[in-house]
Amino acid sequence: MQKILNPKRITDSKEGKGHWFNYYAGYSSIFAESVIARSKLVPAGIVLDPWNGSGTTIEAAVNCGFNSIGIDLNPAMKVISASRLARRDDVNLARVKLKSVRKNKLVGVSKEDALLLWFDKNSVRVIRTYEYELIGREGFESIESYVEAFSKRDSLLYVILFKAIRELLSEFIPTNPTWIKKPKLDSEKVSVNWSKLKVLYLSIFSNVLNDLSFKENNEIESFDLLVGSSTNIPLKSNSIDLVITSPPYCTRIDYGVAMMPELALLSRSGVSEVDRIRRSLMGTTTVPKNIDECSEFGENCSVFLLKVKQHGSVASSGYYYKNYYQYFYELFLSLKEVGRVLKKKGEFYCVIQDSYYKEVHCDLPLILSDMASNSGLTLVERKDFLGGASMVYLNTRSKKYRATTAVTESVLVFKKGEE
Ligand SMILES: C[S@@+](CC[C@H](N)C(=O)[O-])C[C@H]1O[C@@H](n2cnc3c(N)ncnc32)[C@H](O)[C@@H]1O
Secondary structure, rough: OOOOOOOOOOOOOHHHHHHHOOOOOOHHHHHHHHHHHHHHHOOOOOEEOOOOOOOOOHHHHHHHHHHHEEEEEOOOHHHHHHHHHHOOHHHHHHHHHHHOOOOOOOOOOOOOOOOOEEEEEHHHHHHHHHHHHHHHOOOOHHHHHHHHHOOOHHHHHHHHHHHHHHHHHHOOOOOOOOOOOOOOOHHOEEOHHHHHHHHHHHHHHHHHHHHHHOOOOOOOOOOEEEEEOOOOOOOOOEEEEEEEEEEOOOOOHHHHOHHHHHHHHHHHOOHHHHHHHHHHHOOOOOOOOOOOHHOOOOOOHHHHHHHHOOOOOOHHHHHHHHHHHHHHHHHHHHHHHHHHHHEEEEEEEEEEEEEEEOOOEHHHHHHHHHHHHHHOOOEEEEEEEEEEOOHHOOOOHHHHHHHHHHHOOEEEEEEEEOO
8 A cells, every 4th residue: 555645745846736825734735645546435435624724635636536525614715725626717717807807986995894904995995896896796795605606717816816915915924824914003004006906916817827737627527615614514424435634733823814814805794704704713812701621532632731721821721721622622523523424434534733832742643533533433544754844833932941843743544433
């Protein structure tokens, strides 16, 4: 059987659309394709990724000719994932659409518009008018219902707008890819006029199309991208042949903040909607009000949580404990769901990193294995790779508590119902 490859993304052109939108939390397409190859799926087999992110698993499944379903609670990730699957026809449709973009009367802007966090009012009107000219859809109440209606062409057009917005906001985006600053004063807000936005958009569009190859349309491709939660997977029990995924990092990475410009752009009702999505994601740095103790997390998780609770540093027993608890609770529910939807003998590949709270080691592979075994999933293989793409490195303060910030990225392989 083929050996388990290192999931780490490589930074060359082989990654293709993995670099399309520079998403920091993904694994490599080569890894995902190698997992599909070694799992020997039946021809009609279905691959699931319940934390789909930028859609590496789904692209790999499509490339290998299998049906697939990707679920992510962040609607912006659905758009990125769908754009990766664009074919030549979608690119041609996007080109036609671009030609029809005209500078009409600028649209009005609500004072709740989340883009106002960074852009002055007139610039938001310019961006919203450009967006309307590109996509031209109105009347959606939520981001979720809005992206639900997107074609691959729409997603492609949007991802280029995402990239343009990021470029305009470059002074607010620090080297830490998971954070974004906001201007303190109105005078520091970014200004963009129609011609600047148009030139920027068109140049990103042509760069992307020059850099990437787009395949011909393939009628038999079958994939589904859903906005939903891993804690409540909208699929029938025993319906999935293979799960390949990586859960949100357990290093206090706020996925909602990391994708705030994209969510702001997609948002239909403004700041409160962006905040709602941010709070719903696993790993958010917002904390739940109520905590119900759960004894089913397993021994390793309980010991870790106790060490956090009893840690002498500021807010350990309050904010940090609740934050970790929330993460583990959702991980626990998600693994129950993975165990439910997998077919008997179906395999579950999970890419995961360990981490630290101060000097306390959080052995996430071990914690997850305990939880998985409570959900009928048996660990059949494990391969560790030292020095994964660590999010710990991003927190320089963590060095105060320990000499090394090295982490291990592990690939865990579980089988349903195998004892
Ligand atoms: C580590 S990333 C996955 C990366 C992905 N494997 C790739 O290659 O791009 C984790 C993803 O989980 C998503 N997420 C967070 N909470 C979720 C939840 N409750 N249900 C589903 N997805 C969630 C985040 O939005 C993020 O995209």
